[in-house]
Amino acid sequence: MDSDKKKKMNRRTFLKGAASTAIAASAAVTVGCEGKGLLGSSEAFALEFQEYFKKYYRVMTPVERQETVTRLEKLARIKQDITVNIDTTNPGKNVLYGYAFNVTRCEGYMECIQACVKENNLDRKSNTQYIQIFEMEPGQMTPDQGDSKFFHMVPQDGHFYMGVQCFHCENPPCVRACPTKATWKEDDGIVVVDYDWCIGCRYCMAACPYMGRRFNWNQPEVPKDEITKNQHYLGNRKRVKGMMEKCTFCIQRTRKGKLTACAEACPTGARVFGNLLDPDSEIRFVLENKKVYRLKEDLGTEPKFWYFID
Amino acid sequence: MKKNTASKGIFSFIKDCLLWNLSGPISYQIYLCILVCLMMAGIYGYVVQFKLGLSATNMSNIVSWGFYISNFTFLVGVAAAAVMLILPSYIFKDKDLYKVAIIGEGVAVGALVMCMTFVFVDLGRPLQFWHLTPVIGQLNFPSSLLSWDIIVLNGYLALNALVPAYILYCHYKGKEPVGKFYKPFIVLSIGWAVAIHMVTAFLYQGLPARPFWNNPLMGPRFLASAFAAGPAIISLVLHVVNSTTDFKIENKIFNKLRIIIVSAAVINLLMLFSEIFKEFYFPTHHSQSATYLFFGLQGHDSLVPWIWTAISINFIGTMILAFNPFRERQIILFPALILLIVGIWIEKGIGLIVPGLIPSPMGEVTSYAPSNVELLITLGILGLGMFVVTMLLKPALIIEKEYEDSHKH
Numbered sequence: 001m002d003s004d005k006k007k008k009m010n011r012r013t014f015l016k017g018a019a020s021t022a023i024a025a026s027a028a029v030t031v032g033c034e035g036k037g038l039l040g041s042s043e044a045f046a047l048e049f050q051e052y053f054k055k056y057y058r059v060m061t062p063v064e065r066q067e068t069v070t071r072l073e074k075l076a077r078i079k080q081d082i083t084v085n086i087d088t089t090n091p092g093k094n095v096l097y098g099y100a101f102n103v104t105r106c107e108g109y110m111e112c113i114q115a116c117v118k119e120n121n122l123d124r125k126s127n128t129q130y131i132q133i134f135e136m137e138p139g140q141m142t143p144d145q146g147d148s149k150f151f152h153m154v155p156q157d158g159h160f161y162m163g164v165q166c167f168h169c170e171n172p173p174c175v176r177a178c179p180t181k182a183t184w185k186e187d188d189g190i191v192v193v194d195y196d197w198c199i200g201c202r203y204c205m206a207a208c209p210y211m212g213r214r215f216n217w218n219q220p221e222v223p224k225d226e227i228t229k230n231q232h233y234l235g236n237r238k239r240v241k242g243m244m245e246k247c248t249f250c251i252q253r254t255r256k257g258k259l260t261a262c263a264e265a266c267p268t269g270a271r272v273f274g275n276l277l278d279p280d281s282e283i284r285f286v287l288e289n290k291k292v293y294r295l296k297e298d299l300g301t302e303p304k305f306w307y308f309i310d
Numbered sequence: 311m312k313k314n315t316a317s318k319g320i321f322s323f324i325k326d327c328l329l330w331n332l333s334g335p336i337s338y339q340i341y342l343c344i345l346v347c348l349m350m351a352g353i354y355g356y357v358v359q360f361k362l363g364l365s366a367t368n369m370s371n372i373v374s375w376g377f378y379i380s381n382f383t384f385l386v387g388v389a390a391a392a393v394m395l396i397l398p399s400y401i402f403k404d405k406d407l408y409k410v411a412i413i414g415e416g417v418a419v420g421a422l423v424m425c426m427t428f429v430f431v432d433l434g435r436p437l438q439f440w441h442l443t444p445v446i447g448q449l450n451f452p453s454s455l456l457s458w459d460i461i462v463l464n465g466y467l468a469l470n471a472l473v474p475a476y477i478l479y480c481h482y483k484g485k486e487p488v489g490k491f492y493k494p495f496i497v498l499s500i501g502w503a504v505a506i507h508m509v510t511a512f513l514y515q516g517l518p519a520r521p522f523w524n525n526p527l528m529g530p531r532f533l534a535s536a537f538a539a540g541p542a543i544i545s546l547v548l549h550v551v552n553s554t555t556d557f558k559i560e561n562k563i564f565n566k567l568r569i570i571i572v573s574a575a576v577i578n579l580l581m582l583f584s585e586i587f588k589e590f591y592f593p594t595h596h597s598q599s600a601t602y603l604f605f606g607l608q609g610h611d612s613l614v615p616w617i618w619t620a621i622s623i624n625f626i627g628t629m630i631l632a633f634n635p636f637r638e639r640q641i642i643l644f645p646a647l648i649l650l651i652v653g654i655w656i657e658k659g660i661g662l663i664v665p666g667l668i669p670s671p672m673g674e675v676t677s678y679a680p681s682n683v684e685l686l687i688t689l690g691i692l693g694l695g696m697f698v699v700t701m702l703l704k705p706a707l708i709i710e711k712e713y714e715d716s717h718k719h
Contacts, residue, residue, distance in 0.1 A: 052437070056448050126365070132672065144673030164672060173519060179456035180441045181448045197448070199441055200364070200434015203456050205374040209519035211672045215374060215434065218365035241363035242434025299518045 044078045047071045056181065057194040057233065069233065076238065082224060084238075086231045089255040091188035097249050097304065098189070098276040099263075100286040101163055104310040105270035108133055108154035108161035115265030119228055119250060120236040123220030130214065130247040131165045131262060142295060163271070165262075166191060166212030166247035167295070167303030174204035174213065183244070189276075189304055190249050192234040200242040209296050210303070213246045249273070276304070318483050326482075327705040334704075338554075345697045352690010355683045356431060364434055366683040372670040375432070377680035377688060380659035382428040384539070385421045385695075386463070386510045387532060387658065391540015392418035392470060393503035394570050400496045406563050412706050413551065414544050415474045420699035421540075422467040427691045455513045462506045469499040478706055481713040507532045514666060522599035522666045531581040532658070537574035538628075539654040541567050542647040547699070549644060557707040568631055568643065575628040575650060582621070582657075603665040608675045610668070617661045624653030 054060075054068050069086045076084045113131045122128040134146030136159060143162050155161070168191050175184050175191065182197040183204055205213045219241040231237040232252035239245055250260040254273070258264075263271040274283035286292065292306040359366040369376045395414035398404040430436055441447040442460060451457040473495050480487040511532040514523035545567050552559040589600035601607055606614050627650030636642040669675045680688070 056441070059448075134672070144669070144671070146673070148672065148674065173517065176453050177456065177517075179450050179454045179460065181450045182441070197438070197441055198435065199438045201429075201432070201456065202374045202434070203454070203513075205371070206514075206667065207517050207519055209671045211371070211670055211674075214371060216363065217367075217369070217371075218363045241365075244434075 041078075044075060047075050047078075051075075051196065054196065056197050058181070058184070065233070072233075072237065080224060080227075080238075082227060082229065084227070084229045084231050086233055086237050087252065088233045091186050091190075092255065094275075094277050095188040096276045097168065097254060098274065098283050098287075098306070099168075099249070099260075099304065100272040100283055100290075100292065100306045100308055102268075102270040102272070102310060103160060103162055103307050105268045106133070106161040106163060106266075107268055107270075108135060108150075108156075108159075109267055110154075111265045111267055112163065112262035112271065115261040116247075116250075118226065119253070119261035120248075121220075121222045121228055121231075121238070122214075123216065123218070123239075124223065124226075125221040126218055128214050128216075128220070128245075131163055132211070134162045134164065136160050136162055162307065163262075164210065164295075165305075167210050167301070167305035168247075168249060170302035170304060171300060173207040173209065173299075173301060177203045177207035179203065186234075188255075190234075190251055190254075191246070192248055192251065193244055193246060194234065195237070195239050195243045195245065198242075198244050200244065202244065204244060209299050209301060213244055216241045216243050216245065320479070323479055323482050330705045330708050331701050342697075342700070345693045345700070348693025349690050349697065352687050352693060355686030355690060359431070359683050359687065360436075364432075366681065368678055368681040368684065370676065370678075372674055372676050373664060373667050373678040375663050375667065376678055377660065377684045378428045378432040380663045381688060381691070382425050382432075383510060383532075383662060384655050384659045385425045385428070386507055387536025387654075388540045388543055389418045389421035389425060389463075389466065389470075390503045390507040390533070390536045391544065393500050394537055394541050394574075395544065396496060396503075397500050398566075400493070401500070404566075406560065407566060409710075410544075410548060410559060410563055412474050412478070412710060413547060413703060415470050416699050416702040416706060417540075417544050417547055418470045419467065419702055420695045422463060422470065423698045424691050424695035425463060426467075427694060428688075431687050431691070455509065455516050458509045459506075459513055462502065462509050466499070466502050466506045469495055469502060473499065474702075474706065478709050482709045484713065484716060504533065507536050514662075519671055520599075520666045521596035523662075525585070527581055527585060531578065531585070534574050534578040534581060535654045535658050538571050538578055539651050539658075541571050541574075542651050545571070545647055546644065546651075547703075551703065551707065555707055557711050564643070568634065571647070571650070572628065572632045575624070575631065578654070579625065579628060582624075598669050599665040602668050602675065603661060607669065610675050610677045612677045612679060613661060613664060616656050620653045620656035620661055622653075623649040624657065627653060 065088045132148045134143040134148045135150045136146040183193045185191050235248045235251040260273050263273040274281035290308040292308040294303050392414040395411045399408035399411040449457045473492050477487045508529045511529035515528045548559050589597045627646045630646035
């Protein structure tokens with residue numbers, strides 16, 4: 001009897017306590033969400049819940065693609081208070097992108113890296129960069145002999161510079177490796193990642209002979225006012241920890257007819273980007289008139305990224 | 311335990327197994343508590359890693375696979391090694407090894423559970439794991455070797471769990487298992503054991519980006535080292551069973567296992583020598599990983615002491631087991647078994663995975679050592695594996711002993 005009473009009492013006090021805690025907590029949530037209230041956070045939860053169960057990008061219908069884009073744009077508004085514009089432009093007809101890098105002209109200013117980080121919303125916390133610039137000495141031909149960690153005035157006498165990024169191979173080993181088909185080559189030759197479909201196993205990273213891929217080891221951070229708002233689903237949209245990402249030839253720009261950010265930013269004109277199927281393009285001129293070479297030709301990966309010397 | 315056979319159904323089987331697992335002397339209870347503590351520590355580590363992302367580990371864009379995948383690779387070998395007991399006992403009708411084949415299968419299941427957990431904790435986005443399942447997800451089969459590995463590992467787990475479960479259930483009911491229900495699966499599991507390790511080797515072997523791995527000897531060498539380390543671990547488990555339960559294991563079983571271990575270990579050493587010859591007789595640009603492993607590169611030499619220790623104890627262990635100087639006293643062989651296991655664990659784990667990734671394809675050299683979180687999670691998974699093996703073997707051995715005794719009379 002006595003113990004029974006005690007139990008009841010305990011339960012009653014417990015319930016009382018629980019109720020007041022709940023009220024306090026909900027109040028905290030309401031206040032914490034800066035006026036959006038509980039509704040806002042539960043909407044975000046519902047959106048994230050739907051995002052979790054969404055399909056693989058390549059099997060989505062155009063309607064489903066639009067739905068996920070709408071959800072992602074809403075989430076950006078609710079969670080980060082920014083308005084982004086995510087597009088899903090498909091590859092154009094008769095387009096195959098290629099890149100050429102003028103080894104003679106590059107002087108190692110790294111403007112390309114800065115532009116790339118900014119354009120593609122790369123993680124500032126871990127200092128993720130898609131492009132690496134190697135400082136080379138005469139007689140060296142491949143970047144693996146060069147130095148990517150130099151920190152001094154450029155250009156240095158007796159040195160030249162080589163940029164490396166994802167080469168968008170025609171026969172990409174990363175695509176073959178991925179166990180969930182989360183990375184693939186688009187019809188315009190760009191190797192992309194469906195970030196939301198990636199499980200983060202990093203097999204593609206082991207398979208890439210060019211160090212072209214970057215993993216989000218931590219939760220990526222980009223200052224709110226530095227976020228590039230024009231985004232592509234397969235390009236510079238928000239990534240979270242545990243996802244693989246890589247250079248996409250600035251898919252959000254190039255599919256709209258613009259140059260990649262790195263090619264646009266290069267102050268020496270060392271970077272040439274264009275459509276390999278367009279006979280009048282600059283890249284075709286380079287391939288036809290310069291002595292070009294590619295890295296690790298022996299692997300048969302067929303990179304669409306050529307180096308040339310003036 | 312003299313129950314009516316007719317009343318023994320599937321529910322009483324499960325109930326009895328649970329009861330047998332939970333009951334035991336105080337030392338057994340303490341042992342279980344230690345395992346539970348290990349698993350809790352692992353869960354704590356995983357919670358930390360889940361919050362921070364894989365930045366809680368010491369992996370990087372250069373060393374993108376580390377301690378988890380190293381242990382995974384070693385344990386696939388342990389799992390595959392059960393075939394060295396299954397093949398002689400079911401196909402060649404070896405009576406002695408038949409008696410302990412069930413223990414080999416239990417160890418295989420434990421090793422597979424650990425393998426899968428290691429792969430799982432290595433994932434950047436574990437919640438998206440369902441993307442791998444066929445039909446609702448997109449399994450990149452047959453193109454990705456990782457998808458092959460997922461299929462063969464799960465298949466092997468099913469074979470090694472269900473076949474012994476069927477045999478045990480029959481024995482529990484005091485019946486002889488029906489051959490046609492399980493023998494085809496035994497034959498299948500023999501080929502399958504080779505497959506799990508070959509496919510795991512192909513995972514690395516199929517990457518031209520990594521010259522250290524892109525080596526046709528890798529698959530066969532994986533098997534040789536597995537057939538040495540796996541039966542060595544099974545020998546240790548048999549020793550524990552022998553000294554803690556009334557399921558007695560004769561000396562000749564240990565001797566047969568020793569012969570299997572020595573044969574495989576000698577072949578393994580031979581292949582290791584062949585690899586070292588290739589790398590260092592005429593070192594090329596592709597020998598840089600091996601140079602990093604054995605001698606260090608650009609001042610990074612953290613693996614050098616490990617690999618030389620591994621090769622030395624591998625060699626010493628093999629020699630002791632081969633010449634067996636203390637014939638009548640098996641107990642002397644256990645240190646040798648442990649030397650061999652540790653040697654292969656270093657050489658095939660961290661000594662295989664990390665140098666494959668260093669130098670990076672763009673020539674960068676770095677060092678890697680597992681972080682505390684990685685060590686904690688690994689410890690937890692080890693506890694999980696031991697727990698699974700214990701939970702499987704304890705009832706299995708009680709059932710087998712009862713069945714054996716009842717058929718003697």
